Amino acid sequence: MVVPPLDLDAEAEPTGGYRTAVGTVLDGPGRLAHADLALAPLDEIETPPDHSRALLAVST
Numbered sequence: 001m002v003v004p005p006l007d008l009d010a011e012a013e014p015t016g017g018y019r020t021a022v023g024t025v026l027d028g029p030g031r032l033a034h035a036d037l038a039l040a041p042l043d044e045i046e047t048p049p050d051h052s053r054a055l056l057a058v059s060t
Helices: 034-046
Strands: 007-009 019-022 031-033 056-059
Touching: 007 034, 031 034, 034 056
Parallel strands: 007 031
Antiparallel strands: 019 056
């Protein structure tokens, strides 16, 4: 399951980057553009992780 931050911003300019945490949420402001959130699952598909079937938090 991919978990976005509370401040998921449709108007934010994409940065092309993000950070992740497995099994927990990320600290910090957590603002993220929709485009950056879309990168996370695509990257997971292209590079299979060691943490399948887990909560994946995504943030800036």
